Amino acid sequence: MRKKPQTLDTKNFLRAANIEFDSTAPENLAHFRPTRKSIELFQQLANFDRSESLMITGPYGTGKSITTAVCLHWLENYTKDSKALLRCIGQRIGRLNRTVAETLQARIDSRSKLRGLVITLHGYQPDLPKAIQAGIAASYSRIGQGKKAGGIKRREVHTFDDVKRLLREIEKDQRSFGIDKMLVVWDEFGRHLEKLVELGSASDLNDVQTLAEFIPRMKKVPVRLAVILHQSLQTYSGTLNKSLLKEWAKIEARFVPIDASQDGPELYGIMQDVVESLALKPSYLATKTDAKKYLEKLIEESVFEDMKAQECSRLFGKPLHVDPLVYFCLPRIASRVAQNERTIFNFLAECVDTEDVNLSAVYNYFSVVMQHDTSPGGAHQLWQQTSSALTKAQSDMEIRVIHNCAILTMAKIKVTKKLLKWAVGGQSNRSGALKAIQKLCASNVLHHRQFNDEVILWHGTDAHIREKITETVDSYRGSFDYVDFLRTEYALPILRPVQHNDKYGVNRYFRSYFCTPLSLQKPESLELESNERIIPGDGAFLYMLHDKEDDFCALKNLSKEYTTQYPSHIVVLNKKLPGLFDICLQLYAVQVLQRNENIKGIDPVAEDELRLYSDDTRGELQRLLKQVVTPTQNARFVSRGSLFSKINIHEFRVWISEIADETFSKTPRLFCFSLNRHKPSSVMVNARKKLTASILENSNLPEFGFNNPDELYEYSNMVGGLYRTALLGSGIYGEVGKGEWRFRLPEEISSDNPGLKQAWKKVELFFTEPTGTPKPFSDLLGELKSPPFGMREGLFPVVVACAMRTFSTSGVLMHGREYLGDVRPTDIEALCKEPTDYFLEVVKLDKSEKAILQGLTVLFPSGVTIDGSEPDELRLLADGLYEWKTALPRLCRVTEQLSKGTLAVRAALLEYENPARLITRDLPEVLRVPKGKRPSSMEVISSIDCAKSEIEMIQDKTLKRVASEIREALQVDIDDKCLREQCKAWSDSYTSFPDTVYSPKAKALLTSLSVNYDSDNHLVEGVTAVVDAMIRSWDDRSFDRFRVNIHGHVREVLEGACNAIKDGSNP
Template identity: 25%
Template sequence: MPVRVHGQFQRSVHLVRDFYSARGLEGYVVTAKARETLGQIADALETPGASRAWSVSGPYGGGKSSFALFASRLLRRDADAHAHLSAADDPLADRLREASGGAFCPVLVVGSRGPVLSALADGLGRAMEAFAADVPKGKGRKADTSAAALALAERVRQSDTEGEVMAAYDEAAALVHARTGGGLFLVLDELGKHLEYAAVHPDAGDLYVLQLLAERAAAPGAPPLLAVTVLHQAFERYATGLSSSRRDEWRKVQGRYADVGWVEPVGETLRLLAAAIDADARPADEPARLAEATVEAATLPARMDAEQVRAHLAEAWPLHPAVALLVGPLFRRLAQKERSLFSFLASGEPGSFLAVSAEGAIYRPDHLYDYLTGTLGVALAGGAGARLWAETEAALSRIGGDEMQEQLLKQVAVLSFAGALAGLPPSERVLLATSGAPEAETRAALGALREARAVAYRPFHDEYRVWEGSDFDLSAALAEAREAIPGWTPLAELLRQSRPPQPLVARRHAFETGTSRVFEVVYSDGTDLARLLAAPPETDGRVVYVLPDEAPTAELFQAVRQSDARTLVALVRGLGGLRDLARDLACLDWVRAHTDSLAGDRVARQEVDAQHAALGAEVDARVAEALAPEGAAWFRAGEPQRVDALQPALSAVCDDVFPHAPRIWNELVNRHAPSSSAVRATKGLLRAMTEHPHEPRLGIEGTPAEYGIYASVLQRTGLHRETAAGWRFASPTEPGTEAAIGALDAALREARTAPVGVPALYDRLRQPPYGVRDGLLPILLFSQLVRHGDRVAVFENGVFQQRLSYEAVERLLRGPADFTVQWVEATEAQQVALRALGARVGLAEPAGGHKPLPVVARVLGGVSALPPYVRKTTTMSDQATQVRETLVRAKEPASLLFRELPLACGVEPFEDEAPETAQDRATLYVQVLGDALAELSRTYDDLLTDLDRQLAEAFGLRSASREERRSELGERARALAGEAVDGTLRAFIVRAGDELLDARGWLESIGALLTRRPPNQWGDEDRARFATALGDVARTFAHREAVAFTAEAPTERTRHAQKLRLGVTATHEEEREAVVHVHPEDAETVRQLAASMLGALGEADVDVQLAALGQLSLALLERRAGRSGDLAEILASLSDPSPDA
């Protein structure tokens, strides 16, 4: 059967060669894309200042160059071209002729790997020479126009700068316009080659001239210049590997050209095929019958006219209708790196259309498979679908040469590769329609292919796929899954398991209030509806889709009406077939979860995953269609609702349920669960709120995250603003925030008789009508704690907090359940006591009178600063002790001030009574309390005074002041620095000689050394321990001092005292010794005593005198060492001195 392909389709177009040749336009088909693009050109010519530069891009062999050739002839006023367009679209032909104004001069450039500037210059030179050789009819002398064009052609070929080339294009456009009324039509075909050159040689291939051309083309009032570039792929794909700055420059160029995607729709491709193929002796009925069967089996786009498709498919005989539908999408998917559709038609290679049809055979999909693998084998192996082609070849080698099986396997491969793009998936229906064999034979061959593991069947989509090398039996696994998932499983349960619903956000409400409200979506089969509706929503709202498996009953309608205001219930209709799909999907889920063999079978796993993805997408689409608002009956709060669109309904519910929501736009904190960075910023803000409430911006410097929260939450709402009294926390000005703060304020004022937990306050703001988010709660709460700081008491684990420290802020953020607050106010009678107390503790009375909390804080603050010794000692008076115990046990500030402390002071509590009855009690109360507090404050100082006294007695320190006594002992200690061998004495010497500490610290240091505990931590027992340890160290000190005695020369540090060393040893007794310091103030007394003793000694023998003095000295030394009894008794007890004493 002789078959021809018209010459127009037998070779690719070369723009310059074919334009200037005698070749006509026979066979050119004016396609829909061509008409659309010509319409754009006409629009641009009719609109001054419009863009007149286009970038036409599309795959090889798509007809771009043919269109450029046709448009060039059309704008040159070629009669043949005009006739072609008139035959296809006469109004467009007339409109384009009218808009062009006259004949254009085509400037045709075919790209090459070189600078684009040179190509544009050569193209214009060639165009001007052609224009000079055949000057169109028009104004002016033809000879003059011809001469000017030739001169311009010579000049532009010598141009080597962008400015010179652009000037030549301007001059050429003016020359043509002056002659014909038209202009220049620049076509730059194969621009990609210039782009490739520019990418490799960025300095030599600058594309800025293309931007200049596009800008010149759009210049209003200038002689017309139209510019069209032709590419095989998107402009930016040529810029791969360039620097970001260079890519930005290319994008600027690209942005000047309007994109025209050159991809013909399937219908146009069929029309082109029908026009290209000419077959002699076409059968009368078979083409139409095959076309009918193919169209019946295919899934064509709704926009395509089925009758017209049948006609085109029949006219493309002997190309099988399935191949005719396939080849367009197939070669587009291959991106025509090697072949185009029409090179396939015109090629005489083995397996090509002409080669097969020359043998009298119809060209089937299996022939197309042979052509692709025979001519593109290497390219297929490395391109799209490489695995498919490899698996097909492997399967062909296994089926033993059965012709029908081979034919079907090749069909499955081709249809798997591109069939979905043409509406021809490899389904059983399509294979039966396109195999060309009887149905029974086709089914038998398919069964044999399945048995031979050459193809696999996807039951969910009725599709065959080339087997990919797995022994996994999906059909058996699915049968097992269907046993595990009964057919009566409710649709709601199936969807919950396989396609759990996603929460929804009320977008309009979020935009208007700054708060994203989330609605949980729930599926119910109706039987569990009452239980679902009985539980409150876990989110801001809820959408319940009731998916009944049977017709709704009266009981179901009754249950539907039980919804609350935050719940939308949809009774869905029209669910036919969806449960079966959902069960199939659930079965695939079951297979994935319960089939161990999938773990080691990558191919089977990919197959199951692919089927799951495809079926999941289909289920999603069906669910979206079934759950469309118009397909359900809607209810809210027991009443029917009209819901045309779900999003507006969600926002309407939020507006109704949360009418007093604060309008705060801050995504960091206006959310349920703030991020860790938001929590850090909140801590910083709360710290600023508590430490700098009266400063602008709360004292926040710069723009850290906490300032953003401050500006949007506190400043914008008016919670923190400048008032007549300065910057203060105040009532907000934003209505929603004002309502929430009002509710919080009311809750605080209600907590007068007992504290309220912070979680209870938070819950009040979370619930309707406020719906405050968790991230905002601490900020709003602290704004009121600071604002009402002298009225709101804060308790942590039941203990009153005198102030909110930063550490307490952190603990409250982590554990709000540990904190409670209480509103504290005083009665008139209590105000009497407050005035007296305020004056006593040094607080100036404010304009509104004293508040309990500042007074309590001042009292407790003084006590809390006392050392632990004061809280433990029993040495104070009973009154001070009772006041102390009352303060230590204090829990609630008002009760402490007006009940517990008065009772501790022996005064009746201050209740809600007449003020005049409280005046005398208040005076007594304040006097007794003041005395007790004064005693508490001096108790520790009294302890240190006692320590100083004991040190003076133990070491014989006679200086008048504490500082002088310290200096005296220090001087003596430093003198023994190298003499001590005992560890305790060495440590004592170091501390006693420490000159860096003040006198108070010096005493505390010595006390801590001798008791192993700082004095401020002492109990009463530590005072006795100190006395004992001091006596021991004093004796050791005195002994070492006597041993180390030297008559050193006096210095400035020792000049105030004279040292004497005394030592007495009696028979059979240890030596008694001491170093005595004689201070200047005692010197006279010492002299008088010495004179009196001298008189008592009389004229006795010197030895006798010395013995008497020794006896007396020994008694004095015994007494100094701590021996009890008076001096006479000690002296009498001593034995008589022996002659050699």
């Protein structure tokens, strides 16, 4: 049994504490009743050893101020009355926390002269530095340091820098005055915020931010700054602009939040002490049995769920004048709306003459405050709804029902019909309460959400939402497709074969869909890819939705037939779910009304009502569909024409893996999880490009150079990791002999990885098996993606790059009809992304054609040798032809001064579509080989060599013609001297004249002739560049143009020299 409480001084108990006023009157705090929350607050404000800034929030009446006032007396510890108060309070604290009580008592009994300073601020402070100065002086006075206090009062303190100097001075006085702690407490800080907003001076809060940042940096004397509010700081900023809101949020972040709200058995006990001390009227419940039965029903409805039943019975198990629900709801209501002196205990004091203190009394007491609580998330809307409902009540019982529903809703309790019945009717009048509830629901004053059993206040809308929903349901009933609706509305689970994935290093999964018997008969109606791209090969679970008249045996036969045709699909059969169609139709009707702007215009709260209907319907739909997707004894699974039954999750998961093993029996084991997926991340794609570049360019290096620290640094550890997992770890690449690193052929792959062996063989056949027409890469990649391989697209670029460096082939890679000569990583990425646009033509060359190919690779050598790093001889020829074409001067590529046969050969070599057709079709045509007659490979190579030499000689012939023309223009044909010396001597004879006598063209010619060249060809190139154009860009008409220009330039030189001689400038 709970002990009878001591007689309370009710007048003092109900009086609000004031930290500043009660600092010299400890007797005003004698009624303090500690709770666990107040003890925690005491620890934060008094028993600390490091500096910190705190923001304490809690509604009125929760003991913030009185706890802080007790901390003041404990810290300053300056009078006998204070010590007497603290000893009394220490005994009360000891019943809850012996350790804190011992700490409190030790400071009281200590003979040490250590004292603390408590600087008190209250409400709005227009001059914060002055207020802090006054608070410091007052604290020094209370601890008996009047002289020091007088000195502080006489100080000039105007700015916050003065305050910081004053606080630093306290640190220096630590030893002189025995200061061991300092507390700066600002009570009613919310009034300061409200005044700043009212005056439009919200930015003045920066001083508080500075104080909150400065105090934690004080080390010699631990200091705590505590601002006390009734709500969060952001609550006071409702009318501020966004920039100030951000500024206030930043200031709030400087404080450590402390929630001082009281709850739990201790508070209920204090409330009962007040009730019994006030000698309230007879009990609310007639007998102790009634009280016990009533409590049992409340506990069943999750009221007092944080208390044990025994503890609840001890507190409320006897006949009381106050309804136990009042004790439960009062703290919650007060924490939301009690922002003035209407506290919990004021309410109890005002109920002295009330016969029954119930939730109606609570509503009437807080009604005015609820009306004016218009802040975001406030209680004004609930008050408005309640007031509207009260106008339609026709009896006192109905009024009580509405009051109870409003208060329970505000206390954030789920108001079930049973809870409301017991709260209103108690043990004696439950039938009357139930009738009132039913009547209010029938008249649309209350609304019972049947799916989750919750009663809410209805808004009295004139739109008759229920009737509108019924009308909409009736209008769509004939045409509504609930299966199609569920596909878009309900997200079915993705099922993963976990054991299969772990075994093969893949992330395989099965998607889920709803289906009907008709969709199995017409698979095209399933539209599995209507909403999002379906990964081919992984399969799907089809959950059958059927009507009760459907024959279950017929459904099984239909499912067996379907899954035989589509082996990667599994059909799930369940018993019919009654009401599923109606639930879906009702939800669809609500959604239609939510999109109807006319409904919103009739009543502004109609949108909220529709949202409630939507939430209820969705909850019921979730409950029904959970029965469909969860394996039970009633569920049957049809796969590959066979029927299975899985009754628990474990069996079901094992079975999914078995299906995946059977469907994808040739899956390669590649434990490269970052690439072994259909859509790798962008970071992995970039690393994959670097890996393919290394495969294409560094195949001749052991391990592609990844064992070289310099190479690894260039490609990053991520690329090296992909190499080790995708290639080295899988066995597709490695050391096959002593120091020999290369790609393995399919027959060399380990038999422990049969899937990789068979997939690699499939790739080999694609790259080496000749066909009559080009093969699209979509054939290869599509086969690898599909069962039984089921490879992921993320690996395809690496596979293609490896194949190009592994298999010796006479193949031609084409993008559309264009031959890809230089294959880059970006080309491989594009190939794997759009495989239908890329083709490989594998050509079967006979012995003669192979000899021609090898001879041409010798005639047109490339930078890559046939040493295994480039097995594609056709690509070697293409590279050699490209390098030869690039090195040819333009004149050799465009001149017509060749024999007819050479012109044809040049056109074939420079304009071929692909190297295979060059050998098999283009060269025989240009060499005029009669049909049916085949020249020997030596004859073809010899003809091409002759044509090649003739083409290359054009440039040499042109250089000689140009040199001869320069001699003729300069008239310097002197024997025993090379052209360079002749031109140098000629230019020297004219460069002695001043530059001003020559035109720009003449000076350019003289400059070019006076350079010391290494050869006559370099001289020709220099002169042609000045006179006409660089000789590499010449065509057949360029020589005639040069001849005219060179003679013109020489003429200008001669004219300049003659004019200089006439003018007497001859040196």
